Amino acid sequence: EAGVTQFPSHSVIEKGQTVTLRCDPISGHDNLYWYRRVMGKEIKFLLHFVKESKQDESGMPNNRFLAERTGGTYSTLKVQPAELEDSGVYFCASSQDRDRETQYFGPGTRLLVL
Amino acid sequence: RKEVEQDPGPFNVPEGATVAFNCTYSNSASQSFFWYRQDCRKEPKLLMSVYSSGNEDGRFTAQLNRASQYISLLIRDSKLSDSATYLCVVNRDGGFKTIFGAGTRLFVKA
Numbered sequence: 520e521a522g523v524t525q526f527p528s529h530s531v532i533e534k535g536q537t538v539t540l541r542c543d544p545i546s547g548h549d550n551l552y553w554y555r556r557v558m559g560k561e562i563k564f565l566l567h568f569v570k571e572s573k574q575d576e577s578g579m580p581n582n583r584f585l586a587e588r589t590g591g592t593y594s595t596l597k598v599q600p601a602e603l604e605d606s607g608v609y610f611c612a613s614s615q616d617r618d619r620e621t622q623y624f625g626p627g628t629r630l631l632v633l
Numbered sequence: 634r635k636e637v638e639q640d641p642g643p644f645n646v647p648e649g650a651t652v653a654f655n656c657t658y659s660n661s662a663s664q665s666f667f668w669y670r671q672d673c674r675k676e677p678k679l680l681m682s683v684y685s686s687g688n689e690d691g692r693f694t695a696q697l698n699r700a701s702q703y704i705s706l707l708i709r710d711s712k713l714s715d716s717a718t719y720l721c722v723v724n725r726d727g728g729f730k731t732i733f734g735a736g737t738r739l740f741v742k743a
Contacts, residue, residue: 624676
């Protein structure tokens with residue numbers, strides 16, 4: 520069974536540019552989560568989808584971040600315009616509805632904003 | 634104060650040693666508890682869930698003390714391959730809100 524995949528693995532952009540991160544959850548997993556780890560800090564929750572609906576987006580830092588999960592399959596996280604403090608590792612995770620607390624993480628996207 | 638606190642370490646131990654990690658959480662509404670392992674530049678991977686009755690998986694033993702809001706992980710007979718960062722993780726709000734500790738770094742040396 521394929522795990523959670525994320526694309527790209529790395530992204531280097533300039534301040535003010537736009538970046539879109541993609542996450543493909545494990546097939547059949549209704550729950551999809553985005554997290555971020557800023558250097559030297561703990562992993563922090565950004566938001567949670569159940570199928571195509573946003574269950575909780577309380578962790579989204581500001582309105583420069585937009586997450587979507589059209590069709591309830593893959594998800595995208597767009598940062599527009601990117602700022603220096605957005606640099607970090609963005610992880611996606613997914614879980615089944617019957618065992619939603621067992622989350623499987625993707626390898627992450629390393630974002631560097633210059 | 635962080636909601637989940639861990640000693641960042643690093644813990645430097647020889648092979649074969651027993652090492653214990655501790656974690657405290659501040660939100661009494663926390664419902665479920667986990668230890669994850671994260672290797673350098675990799676994603677977190679679930680190591681084990683933590684229950685009040687304690688649970689053991691081979692060389693790893695986890696324990697939860699709800700009264701003290703304290704979680705522990707014990708690793709016996711440490712192996713070189715145990716070198717990693719160990720993340721204490723707490724779920725609340727129906728299991729949908731996941732809070733990570735900053736992690737404890739372990740180095741096991743030959």
